[in-house]
Amino acid sequence: MSIQYEAPLADSYGVADSFPKDFGYGEEEGDIEDSPSPSDSKPRILLMGLRRSGKSSIQKVVFHKMSPNETLFLESTNKIYKDDISSSSFVNFQIWDFPGQVDFFDPTFDYEMIFRGTGALIFVIDAQDDYVEALGRLHLTVSRAYRVNPEINFEVFIHKVDGLSDDHKIETQRDIHQRANDDLADASLEKLHLSFYLTSIYDHSIFEAFSKVVQKLIPQLPTLENLLNIFISNSGIEKAFLFDVVSKIYIATDSSPVDMQSYELCCDMIDVVIDVSCIYGLKEDGSGSAYDKESMAIIKLNNTTVLYLKEVTRFLALVCILREESFERKGLIDYNFHCFRKAIHEVFEVGVSTSRTSNQPIGTPLMKTVALNGTPRSTV
Numbered sequence: 001m002s003i004q005y006e007a008p009l010a011d012s013y014g015v016a017d018s019f020p021k022d023f024g025y026g027e028e029e030g031d032i033e034d035s036p037s038p039s040d041s042k043p044r045i046l047l048m049g050l051r052r053s054g055k056s057s058i059q060k061v062v063f064h065k066m067s068p069n070e071t072l073f074l075e076s077t078n079k080i081y082k083d084d085i086s087s088s089s090f091v092n093f094q095i096w097d098f099p100g101q102v103d104f105f106d107p108t109f110d111y112e113m114i115f116r117g118t119g120a121l122i123f124v125i126d127a128q129d130d131y132v133e134a135l136g137r138l139h140l141t142v143s144r145a146y147r148v149n150p151e152i153n154f155e156v157f158i159h160k161v162d163g164l165s166d167d168h169k170i171e172t173q174r175d176i177h178q179r180a181n182d183d184l185a186d187a188s189l190e191k192l193h194l195s196f197y198l199t200s201i202y203d204h205s206i207f208e209a210f211s212k213v214v215q216k217l218i219p220q221l222p223t224l225e226n227l228l229n230i231f232i233s234n235s236g237i238e239k240a241f242l243f244d245v246v247s248k249i250y251i252a253t254d255s256s257p258v259d260m261q262s263y264e265l266c267c268d269m270i271d272v273v274i275d276v277s278c279i280y281g282l283k284e285d286g287s288g289s290a291y292d293k294e295s296m297a298i299i300k301l302n303n304t305t306v307l308y309l310k311e312v313t314r315f316l317a318l319v320c321i322l323r324e325e326s327f328e329r330k331g332l333i334d335y336n337f338h339c340f341r342k343a344i345h346e347v348f349e350v351g352v353s354t355s356r357t358s359n360q361p362i363g364t365p366l367m368k369t370v371a372l373n374g375t376p377r378s379t380v
C-alpha cells in the first residue's frame, strides 16, 4: 500500500477558522444544565433511553473520538448534558444526552419546549438486557413528543448488538419492531413512524446509524445525491461519500447501495489522513490545522483499488473509491471534482442566505434548513 500525502498549508483558513488542534471539540464542548434555557434555539438531537443503555457512550464515541473501551469508565449522567457541536462540525445542532433516571415528565420540566425545537429523537435500547421496560418508556416518550411536535424523526437504536449472534440480532430487531408498533397501533398513533437500527460502539454501525439520522435533517440531501451521481458517473468512480470529517458521519453518498466495508475503508482513510496530518502537517510550534483547503490524499491498495480524499469545505471531505485504471484519468477526475466542489459551495451558500433572511422561529419546518453549517463565504 502506498500513500501519497500532501501536508496541508498550515494557515490557509486563518487561525480563527481552523479546526481545534486536538481535532476534537475541547473548548467548544457543551455545558451541563439542570434544565434547558428557553433562549436555546439550535435544532437538537435528543438521546434518550433507560439508564446504562449506552447514550453517553454513543455521544462520546461518535463526536469526541473516545475509544469504545474507555466508555466502560463513564459515570452515570445525572443532568442533561448539552453538547453543541456546531463550531467544529458541518452539522449545526446540539446533542442533548438525558440521564436515564430523570423523569422528564415532571411538571417542573418543560418538555414541550424541548420537543418543539427537536429535529430527531434517538431512543437507545440495550439489546443485551431485558427490553420490556425500555419499550414502555419508548412508547411514553415518543407519544408525548409526537403530540408536541409531529415533525420529529423518531429513531430507535437497538444498541450493544456486538454481544448477540446474527440470528439473535435479527430476532431481537423483529420483536422490538413488532411490539413497539403494536403499542402505537393500540394508542391510535399509526402515523408515528419509528426507524430501527442495530448499533454498537465496537464497530462502524453506530456511525452508519448516526449518518442516516443526520441525513434526514438535511433538506439539500436529494441535491447532494444528485451531484454525487453526476460526479461519479462522469469520472469512472465506483463509490463516493461526502463526510463530516470530525465525526466521520457521511452526510450524503451516491445512489448505489452502501456496503459496510466500503464505508469502513473510507472512515479508516480519514483517520489515517488526520493522524498523519496532526503529526507532520502542523507547524513546529503546533499551530495550524490538521484539515484545510489543501488537504488531499491518495491511497493505493494492493487489490487495484484507489482511495481518493479531497477537501470540499472546512468541515466536509469527499472520499472516493475507484479502480486503478480509472485513476489514470486523474486530470478529468480533478476537473469534475472542481465543478462538484463549486456546486456544493453554491448549495450551502444558498442555504445559509435563506436561513439568514428568514425570521421563522425554531420548530417550524425551516428548522431543518438551519440544521447545517453552510460554508462561510470567507472560506471558499
Ligand SMILES: Nc1nc2c(ncn2[C@@H]2O[C@H](COP(=O)(O)OP(=O)(O)OP(=O)(O)O)[C@@H](O)[C@H]2O)c(=O)[nH]1
Pocket: 049, 050, 051, 052, 053, 054, 055, 056, 057, 058, 068, 070, 071, 072, 073, 074, 075, 076, 077, 078, 098, 099, 100, 101, 159, 160, 161, 162, 163, 199, 200, 201, 202
Ligand atoms: N457491549 C457494549 N457495551 C456498550 C455499548 N455502548 C455502551 N456500552 C457500555 O454500556 C455501559 C453504559 O454506558 P453509558 O454510556 O454510561 O450509558 P448511559 O445510557 O449514558 O447511562 P446513564 O448515564 O446512566 O443514563 C458502559 O459500560 C459502556 O461501556 C456497546 O455498543 N456495546
